[in-house]
Structures are given as C-alpha cells and as structure tokens.
Amino acid sequence: MKRTSFAQWPCSIARTMDLLGDWWTPLVLRDAFYGVRRFDEFQQALGIARNTLADRLKRLVDEGLLEKVPYQTEPVRYDYVLTEKGRDFYPVLLAMTRWGDKWLATEAGPPITVHHLACGHDTHAEIVCAECREPLTPDDTRMRxxxxxxxxxxxxPDVEERFARQE
Structure with a gap:
C-alpha cells in the first residue's frame, strides 16, 4: 500500500512526519546523537533489518540530516555524521523524551536522563517562548x-474556520 505524501502540505508537522514518519528514522537519529556512526553499529544497536536501515540512512543523507564521510577506501565504507540540519533535530528528540518520561515511564522512573554539562545537573526539555522565555502551553498560544x-x-471555509477558532 502506498502512503500519502505530506511533503507539500502547508504544515511543518505534516512535512516533518513525511520525512520522519516511521518508527525507525527517529531511532536512527537518536543513535547518531549517542555517537553511532557506522552502518553495522546502527544495525547492531537497533536490531533493524539491513535493507530497512539502508533505506533510512539513504533518506536521511538525501534530506541533509546525515552526511556520508568515507573512513575506508578498500572497500569504501562510510561514517554517517549529523549535519547542522540533523543536529537541529535534537530538541525534537528531547521533547519526545520529556513526554515519554512523563506518560510512559515505569514506576522505577525514566530509562534515560539528560545531563547538562554546562551546569552539571540532570534536566529535561522545556519549550519556551523565544522572546520572553516563558513556557509555551496550549492555553496561552494560538496557531496563526x-x-x-x-x-x-x-x-x-474550513481553513478560515480552523484559524478563527484560534483567535
């Protein structure tokens, strides 16, 4: 079954899901942030089928989130390195982690903690206004x-109504 493409939708969430809308792609990116760089390391860490991993890595390279950097010439083998665009995905993973820690963690607590090197504390992601630094919530924000x-x-009419509800 062919899936619907959201690549041209006028919505950044839809476009992002078009790129990352399967369960393996965010996990490949997560492992890249853990320092995994080589195909076999990704395959071993994730237990993902080789053809699926090859497809996800190709897509991430084609979309500019990862870059292939040769580390061996005979035969040619590559490291997969996060680009600036790929590194910009980190806050998305942290926001997903925060939600999962709150709603899906066991009684033992979150399985992973985020440690901020600059201040030396364990922490979590918060989404704040870029202007005033106050937290953003559904109650005090509107989409326009x-x-x-x-x-x-x-x-x-349906679009006008959707945005009129936000005012």
Missing part, C-alpha cells in the same frame, strides 16, 4: 497562518 501559507487555501 504564517507567510508561507498558500493563498489558494487561505480562503477555504
């Missing part, structure tokens, strides 16, 4: 159409 919203969709 941005400059990239397609004009052809802006006048549709």
């Amino acid at each position: 159409r941005g400059p990239g919203f397609p004009p052809r969709l802006a006048q549709r």
Whole structure:
C-alpha cells in the first residue's frame, strides 16, 4: 500500500512526519546523537533489518540530516555524521523524551536522563517562548497562518474556520 505524501502540505508537522514518519528514522537519529556512526553499529544497536536501515540512512543523507564521510577506501565504507540540519533535530528528540518520561515511564522512573554539562545537573526539555522565555502551553498560544501559507487555501471555509477558532 502506498502512503500519502505530506511533503507539500502547508504544515511543518505534516512535512516533518513525511520525512520522519516511521518508527525507525527517529531511532536512527537518536543513535547518531549517542555517537553511532557506522552502518553495522546502527544495525547492531537497533536490531533493524539491513535493507530497512539502508533505506533510512539513504533518506536521511538525501534530506541533509546525515552526511556520508568515507573512513575506508578498500572497500569504501562510510561514517554517517549529523549535519547542522540533523543536529537541529535534537530538541525534537528531547521533547519526545520529556513526554515519554512523563506518560510512559515505569514506576522505577525514566530509562534515560539528560545531563547538562554546562551546569552539571540532570534536566529535561522545556519549550519556551523565544522572546520572553516563558513556557509555551496550549492555553496561552494560538496557531496563526504564517507567510508561507498558500493563498489558494487561505480562503477555504474550513481553513478560515480552523484559524478563527484560534483567535
């Protein structure tokens, strides 16, 4: 069955899910942040089928989140290294971790903790306003159409209603 592409939808969540919308891709990125760089290391750490891993790594390279860097010439073998675009995914993983720690951890507590080297404390992600640094919650934020919203969709009654509810 062919899945629907969200790549052209006027929504950053939909576009992100189009790129990362399977359970292996975020785990490959997670392991890249753990320092895993080689195909066999990813395969061993995740227990993922080789063909599935090859597909996910190719997609992440094609989309610019990972870069292939040769570490051996005979035969050619590569490290998969996070790019700036890939490193920018880290806050997304931290937000997912925070939610999972709150709602899915066992009574023993979270399986992994985030340790902030700069202050020496274990911590968790918080989503804050880039201007005032206050936490962002559903109660004190609203979604509005941005400059990239397609004009052809802006006048549709369902779209107008969706954004009118946000005002």
